[in-house]
Amino acid sequence: MVRKPNCKEVILDAAEAVVMEMGAVHMSLDVVARKARVSKGGLMYHFTTKKSLLKAMIERLVKQYYKDRAVVLEKIKEGKGRLLKAGILTALAPDKKRDRMGLSILVVAAHDPELLKSLKDAHRDHLNELTGSGLTLERAAVISLASDGLMLSEMLGFSPYSLAQKKNIKDTMIRMIEELESAA
Template structure:
């Protein structure tokens, strides 16, 4: 056969869809396989354990986040806070991809929290970038954390912010980064 270079992607998509529709604890291999339109054997061929599937989910998520940020950063005028802005705008962009990203974190956290260590590495690098950017570290971290908080709250379905207020908050975040850039504090 060999026509499926994207078979793994299809399975990963299915896994996210299952989590979205049925909840994190109900993401079993059988239902993911069915959703992806492959047999259980087929799924096991690509991901030999459930842990492998979970790992595949976060790794793809991280890859996708970096790719999206990469694409966005070009549209932002240069400055010390450019990367921070791009990160926030990427994480908070209101689309289904972003929603699925949160779900991936949730399933993995529920099943095998140690797999999230790779996200810790991502955050650590992010922190290093911030420290090197010349912005006030604590204040930059707070803005970055606020973005995480908003994303995570939405993923848990407990964000009380309307889309319009969310938009205003995002604008204010960008403004605060610019204040940091100008040293105004």
């Protein structure tokens, strides 16, 4: 009987994988346990209820979210004029993690929307940080909305854009905001 050093993380990963493969509704505890190569008892040992598993999923996600945001804020602070560029680049960056993020949000939203509260707070915090860094609410919102839009697209498997197109789109947005910046 091998002790798993970070069993919780393994289970969380498995849960995400299950959602990706079978859809949010079909994420049952048995299936997750099997995927994580853990007995059901083992799973229940770490997460006493399904709700606690779901909660852990978004909590891990929110944690990652804040970590990413710290990087953005750092970039914004150091390069004053380029703050928007930094913000948008990060917001629109194609990220493997973002896909998983979308999936986790989807499961939780489907099972128990109330659990999204902490994510909602993180989202609002992000907006506040952006505006606090000298951006007007509107410009921050544009960045935020574009980021959300891209996430939704990836999350549902939409996003008809090629990688090259995505780059062009990003460039366009940066130009748009920079022009606005200099006009103000």
